Amino acid sequence: MLKRISRDLFKRDGFQEVNGFDLFYQLTYMSAVAASGISRNRIFQLGSSLPRNPAAYFDRVNLLSQTLGYDYARACSLVGLAIKSEAMVSLLLRLSNALASGQPEHEFLSEEAGVQGQLYEKEYERDLASLTKWTDAYAAVTVSASLMIIINMTSSLIYPLGDGILVGLVITAAFTAGVTAWILSRAAPKEKIDLFSKEGPWTQRTALRMALYLLPAIVVIGSLLLVLGVPISVTTLVVAVLLFPLGLVSVLAGREIDKKDREFGPFLRSLGSMAVSTGATITEALNRLDLSSFPTLESDLKRLRNRLNAAISPELCWQKFALETGSKLIGEAVTIFNDAVKLGGDPDTIAFLTADFSARTIMLRAKRKVTASTFTWLTVVMHGAVATLMVLILEIVHNFSELMNAAMPTLEPGAEAVTVPMSVFNTPEIGLYRWMTIFMVLLLSLINAGAIIATDGGHRLKLTFYLSIMLFTSGLSFLLVPPLVERIL
Known part of the structure; x- marks a missing residue:
């Protein structure tokens, strides 16, 4: 029965192949939001909303759990057995075993993010x-x-x-x-x-x-x-x-x-450390930072600080900041950091995870x-x-x-006898x-x-x-x- 349901559910497999960077980003994001202590279904819901190819697999897992009533361990197993991507098959089956054994989601995702980061490095070097x-x-x-x-x-x-x-x-x-x-x-x-x-x-x-x-x-x-x-x-x-x-x-x-990409990782670590050590909010920590330490990002950070101080939605402020920097990597790192901190994650821990992702890249x-x-x-x-x-x-x-x-x-007529014929x-x-x-x-x-x-x-x-x-x-x-x-x- 389960095999028939799985076959019917995936007979029109619209999944795209997953590359190493997308999977590294997906796992880093999910480990960051999981570190905030949110529920399991919320982790899968957020993971399925990312604009990355691996998100579709987690969306299918979430769909099985929410609509057919399967627990997430069984849903991961069903999806893993029905798809073709070797990387996602291995990940989902390991995730199924981890969830069934009672291992906390954030521990598993954090370990997998580290391993996937190393695999991505080796793939990139090849x-x-x-x-x-x-x-x-x-x-x-x-x-x-x-x-x-x-x-x-x-x-x-x-x-x-x-x-x-x-x-x-x-x-x-x-x-x-x-x-x-x-x-x-x-x-x-x-x-x-x-x-x-x-x-x-x-x-x-x-x-x-x-x-x-x-x-x-x-x-x-x-x-x-x-x-x-x-x-x-x-x-x-x-x-x-x-x-x-x-x-x-x-x-x-x-x-x-x-230059902006190189400065953004140290900025996040400084921001997270300042927020934790002073017990301040992200906006207050940003106000206390010396932005001259990040010369290329300084003008962008000042605009971000002014908008946050004006009580504009932090999510909109960070999104605008990412667009104005013009960097794809900063936009991805901002999504990880802002979403995880917004859910109550420890700023220092989240900043470390995000900065590690940025530094590897x-x-x-x-x-x-x-x-x-x-x-x-x-x-x-x-x-x-x-x-x-x-x-x-x-x-x-x-x-x-x-x-x-x-x-x-x-040429004189007699020259042909003593010279190389021009006809050659x-x-x-x-x-x-x-x-x-x-x-x-x-x-x-x-x-x-x-x-x-x-x-x-x-x-x-x-x-x-x-x-x-x-x-x-x-x-x-x-x-x-x-x-x-x-x-x-």
Whole structure:
């Protein structure tokens, strides 16, 4: 009977796969609210309300208990036996045994949160190791794709290749580089760092406004320059210069979020300790704190303090504070801290749990930054070298073809007996090669910028910063290499 009920209840399983971070956050939240001493059904009710994939499983447990009258231990067992997610099956079955044995919920959830935090760290580090391997592979594949184009251009001087073969090789090179960048994005740890909302800090709001007006303007200006016949080198440089301010503001916004995230954990520990040691409320403890110890968060904390002193709902004040910081991590930590303290939890204990969650996440992101920073500047230098080399080979082929065409009519009839026959050389279609080179260089600019963002993990608007750098180096190659080759040859 129970098996039939379980099968009917889960025959349309709409659950989504659970990742390590979501489960870590879910357990940290539930352990924090459980530490406040609330009832078991209230713990499950709050846990099921989180906007995370694991919440759906706890919602199903709560549904079984509230509607069909099962105790929570049995409900956890039924749900655990009916779902597919291995992580949730293991967790729910252990939770079922713990509840059946009489172990307090907060003890079990606290232990599981600590274990899941360690598992998440190992999972993140494995993803970083994989990401590091793929960054090495990406550099090799990008250089190989560029060499395909270079070899095609040089070999065309000896043997005429059909246009179809040339275009096919270019498409193959572009596809190979693009697929490698996509694999790089799949290998990177999945996390959202920045919110970039209209209620965020000045840098985020400015970046959003600039993107709204500047990106369409760049498309129009770039198209107009091409229609007017402006050289591709000048057009590329103009687009790069116009993109740079948006990219710079986006990068500054990301750095500001990193600083705020690092300061928020110590702030919570100080706030919880102040509230417990003085026996004061959270608002009173905040009034007694020296906010200058948190320089990046200071302005946000002052606004939070003023709103709390104005007797505005604490929940609304903390929500507004989280939005104004622009940090996803701070928003998640605020939810844990505010909900648990509101239910009567010890501020010092809750602050410790929340700060531990925040610190683990920040430490893992710092490790990712090491890999990302190395790959970023390696890719920038590599792109400049590849773009310069491709344009250099194109101009050498172009000038050599012109020299051959100029020399053919001047050859004396008797010279054929003592020189290498000029018929062994081919005169390639330079116009097609030029557009192939331009297409490949510009496409690599976009692919390389996307690969950097996938490795870094920041907001997509930061792509404009790296794209502007790639386009600027490409434009310099288009502008400076041709006259240099002409002088040499």
